[in-house]
Amino acid sequence: MSALYPEIISMELSxxxxxxxxxxxxxxxxxxxxxxxxxxxxxxxWVASTRDESIRGTPSELPEKPEWVRMSLPGDFEKYRLQxxxxxMPVIIDTEHAYRFxxxxxxxxxxxxxxxxxxxxxxxxxxxIADIPTVILSETWFGTFTDxxxxxxxxxxxxxxxxxxxxxxxxxxxPLEIRNNSDDELKFEKVCLRxxxxxxxxxxxxxxxxxxxxxxxxxxxxxxxEMKGVRPRESGDAKLVSKPRSPVRKxxxxxxxxxxxxxxxxxx
Amino acid sequence: xxxxSSLFGDQxxxxxxxxxxxxxxxxxxxxxxxxxxxxxxxxxxTRHYSQHYGxxxxxxxxxxxxxxxxxxxxxxxxFSLTPLLGAAGILGIAIGFASQTxxxxxxxxxxxxxxxxxxxxxxxxxxxxxxVVYSIDTLSVKIRMFDNRFLRVPNETMIKSEYINITxxxxxxxxxxxxxxxxxxxxxxxxxxxxVAAKLxxxxxxxxxxxxxxxxxxxxxxxxxVAWARKENFLKLRNGLNMGIKERFxxxxxxxxxxxxxxxxxxATKPLPLDLISRDGTVxxxxxxxxxxxGNPGSETD
Numbered sequence: 001m002s003a004l005y006p007e008i009i010s011m012e013l014s015x016x017x018x019x020x021x022x023x024x025x026x027x028x029x030x031x032x033x034x035x036x037x038x039x040x041x042x043x044x045x046w047v048a049s050t051r052d053e054s055i056r057g058t059p060s061e062l063p064e065k066p067e068w069v070r071m072s073l074p075g076d077f078e079k080y081r082l083q084x085x086x087x088x089m090p091v092i093i094d095t096e097h098a099y100r101f102x103x104x105x106x107x108x109x110x111x112x113x114x115x116x117x118x119x120x121x122x123x124x125x126x127x128x129i130a131d132i133p134t135v136i137l138s139e140t141w142f143g144t145f146t147d148x149x150x151x152x153x154x155x156x157x158x159x160x161x162x163x164x165x166x167x168x169x170x171x172x173x174x175p176l177e178i179r180n181n182s183d184d185e186l187k188f189e190k191v192c193l194r195x196x197x198x199x200x201x202x203x204x205x206x207x208x209x210x211x212x213x214x215x216x217x218x219x220x221x222x223x224x225x226e227m228k229g230v231r232p233r234e235s236g237d238a239k240l241v242s243k244p245r246s247p248v249r250k251x252x253x254x255x256x257x258x259x260x261x262x263x264x265x266x267x268x
Numbered sequence: 269x270x271x272x273s274s275l276f277g278d279q280x281x282x283x284x285x286x287x288x289x290x291x292x293x294x295x296x297x298x299x300x301x302x303x304x305x306x307x308x309x310x311x312x313x314t315r316h317y318s319q320h321y322g323x324x325x326x327x328x329x330x331x332x333x334x335x336x337x338x339x340x341x342x343x344x345x346x347f348s349l350t351p352l353l354g355a356a357g358i359l360g361i362a363i364g365f366a367s368q369t370x371x372x373x374x375x376x377x378x379x380x381x382x383x384x385x386x387x388x389x390x391x392x393x394x395x396x397x398x399x400v401v402y403s404i405d406t407l408s409v410k411i412r413m414f415d416n417r418f419l420r421v422p423n424e425t426m427i428k429s430e431y432i433n434i435t436x437x438x439x440x441x442x443x444x445x446x447x448x449x450x451x452x453x454x455x456x457x458x459x460x461x462x463x464v465a466a467k468l469x470x471x472x473x474x475x476x477x478x479x480x481x482x483x484x485x486x487x488x489x490x491x492x493x494v495a496w497a498r499k500e501n502f503l504k505l506r507n508g509l510n511m512g513i514k515e516r517f518x519x520x521x522x523x524x525x526x527x528x529x530x531x532x533x534x535x536a537t538k539p540l541p542l543d544l545i546s547r548d549g550t551v552x553x554x555x556x557x558x559x560x561x562x563g564n565p566g567s568e569t570d
Contacts, residue, residue, distance in 0.1 A: 092474070138466065139498065140473040146437050150498055153473040190474075 015169040028059035032170025034134040035060040077121035084115040086195040090151040101186040106179040109158040112171040134170040167206035175232040182218035196245040201231040201238035208235035302333040320387035373407040376423035393432040447488035449523035464512040470501040488525040
């Protein structure tokens with residue numbers, strides 16, 4: 001396990017700092033559209049959040065009636081770590097336009113997924129105080145009417161080229177290699193990305209996830225999804241900042257594509 | 269011993285005393301053990317599998333244990349099981365005839381459990397009563413209704429009647445019946461409805477929401493707008509959609525019409541006469557003088 005997951009590097013990134021909260025002081029921090037408010041009262045930590053239209057700049061003001069969530073901790077912690085983590089359910093990436101792959105071709109695309117902010121005492125990272133999404137994604141269903149799994153929906157252009165201006169502090173770039181190993185043509189418009197099995201790497205406030213390789217074997221065979229467990233080559237010397245929520249490294253044969261042939265028929 | 273001998277006289281032999289002790293030990297140890305075993309098994313299986321299997325396993329172990337305990341006790345008292353079983357067969361037929369309903373409920377219970385149309389914890393609707401399945405017992409299904417009333421449905425009735433398992437499947441559809449005025453632009457209405465659904469995070473994007481033209485109503489165009497949610501978010505979506513639609517329609521100036529009703533008294537050709545009365549009670553004009561309510565039949569006053 002340790003060979004697969006190197007130790008998380010404790011590094012100071014301006015968007016993901018280790019913060020010191022003084023007693024009764026309200027601390028504010030912005031990550032993309034999300035502003036987090038934290039307050040410490042003896043061994044209690046109070047957390048509230050708000051979102052606005054802007055994704056940069058100073059944190060928002062504390063709302064008039066903030067919805068505080070109080071948590072009593074087993075000690076009096078002063079320092080807290082803000083850490084980017086992946087969403088808690090798979091993300092269905094809608095590619096906007098249907099994608100067609102002829103037999104034996106492959107491509108590499110990039111999708112950007114909004115991260116969640118995890119708050120934990122610096123000395124007790126197992127003590128998760130809150131996981132707050134930077135962007136509230138709509139839910140969707142991946143499967144049939146009788147069986148399937150809940151997921152988040154995300155519309156993406158599935159970019160072939162990633163430029164610097166697309167790197168946002170609250171968006172993790174997921175490189176996705178899709179290979180059509182079958183003799184059939186692969187047509188899809190939705191991909192199910194099992195983000196809970198991906199790590200996050202950071203470099204200069206840009207976030208990257210593990211490489212995911214999807215091997216399509218044909219309609220009759222299951223699709224292999226392989227999480228490489230290594231930082232993508234584009235990320236340079238990015239450091240691991242977050243381990244997967246559900247660490248599964250081996251290749252998984254699960255439903256990954258929403259094929260056009262299998263397109264939804266309303267249940268009426 | 270002397271005290272016991274003085275109390276029971278010749279009846280209390282050493283052999284009988286040991287028998288009594290053995291029976292007591294079996295009861296004192298066996299019964300609590302059985303209850304503990306049932307509880308532990310129920311809890312363990314509920315945690316790892318489901319509440320339904322936990323309940324079944326608990327009951328199975330309990331009844332099996334009780335049977336073994338009873339047989340052991342009978343054996344201790346010197347009853348031979350062979351003639352007992354024979355007698356039980358004859359007795360069984362007699363009891364079977366006498367308690368057909370009970371037997372039918374017991375057998376129906378087995379079928380209900382085997383069929384697995386619903387399990388403990390499911391929300392079901394039986395003859396219009398909706399509630400959570402509390403337990404599936406030997407004779408009946410117990411349901412906790414949403415207003416916290418307790419409903420007992422005999423197993424035989426369950427087998428014979430139609431019931432709906434509301435939470436069987438993981439996603440559910442919310443139906444919103446929406447009526448708009450004839451003057452409204454339907455493509456704009458459609459746009460607003462889909463936008464309301466898209467803004468609710470628990471409204472599933474897939475299966476997608478759907479707008480169905482229902483009918484040309486007497487006062488409105490009737491539409492059916494459907495959206496999907498995970499079963500646990502069903503009520504949230506229903507409230508969110510209906511409130512969201514009302515709010516957006518008000519904002520966009522889309523009229524939700526209400527039925528216009530004309531009230532006539534007596535003859536169908538003579539409308540109800542109305543008198544105009546000021547706040548201080550002075551009659552300003554009567555229906556006959558003012559012509560109010562004396563229009564032609566078919567002209568409406570609302």
